[in-house]
Amino acid sequence: MEHTNQTQNINITDALMTRINELISHYPSDKRKSALLPVLHEVQDAHDNWLSIELMDRVAEILQIKPIEVYEVASFYSMYNQRPIGKYMFEFCQTSPCCLNGVENLMDYTCNKLGVKVGEPTPDGMFEVRGVECLGACGYAPMMQLGDFYQEHLTEEKIDQLIADCKDNKIILHDK
Numbered sequence: 445m446e447h448t449n450q451t452q453n454i455n456i457t458d459a460l461m462t463r464i465n466e467l468i469s470h471y472p473s474d475k476r477k478s479a480l481l482p483v484l485h486e487v488q489d490a491h492d493n494w495l496s497i498e499l500m501d502r503v504a505e506i507l508q509i510k511p512i513e514v515y516e517v518a519s520f521y522s523m524y525n526q527r528p529i530g531k532y533m534f535e536f537c538q539t540s541p542c543c544l545n546g547v548e549n550l551m552d553y554t555c556n557k558l559g560v561k562v563g564e565p566t567p568d569g570m571f572e573v574r575g576v577e578c579l580g581a582c583g584y585a586p587m588m589q590l591g592d593f594y595q596e597h598l599t600e601e602k603i604d605q606l607i608a609d610c611k612d613n614k615i616i617l618h619d620k
């Protein structure tokens with residue numbers, strides 16, 4: 445699991461708690477753990493897109509499970525972040541069909557343009573580049589995920605436009 449010394453302001457608001465309880469209600473009362481994935485999504489969305497140890501401990505408390513059960517899930521799936529990440533996370537698919545269609549060159553291009561390495565946010569915290577496993581959109585290779593949305597058939601020109609749109613605040617990250 446990635447570790448960070450950064451502290452996080454934990455704020456489980458009434459609205460967030462209502463949403464969590466609604467998610468928990470979808471499962472039998474002795475299977476609260478089944479709500480873990482959607483609950484982590486909600487909690488992460490409400491906390492600048494990352495989960496500190498303290499926040500995961502709070503989720504464990506709410507779901508009445510062991511903290512290690514939360515850590516295991518959060519560290520397994522790439523959509524959960526255990527450290528602060530760039531606001532605009534370019535998650536390039538690095539599985540074979542995307543690789544065969546040049547995704548690695550596009551990742552290098554993006555990193556050079558942003559002046560970062562993979563896995564390092566820009567100093568202003570705006571951008572980050574990450575490689576992930578197949579996102580199930582192989583027919584649209586090379587592709588990446590940005591927020592909740594897929595960006596497909598990527599080219600250097602499309603990357604330029606996406607970066608410009610992010611800087612101009614024209615990119616919507618979440619579908620709700």
Ligand code: FES
Pocket residue numbers: 537538539540541542543578579580581582583585587
């Ligand atoms: S290989 Fe890239 S989406 Fe499947």
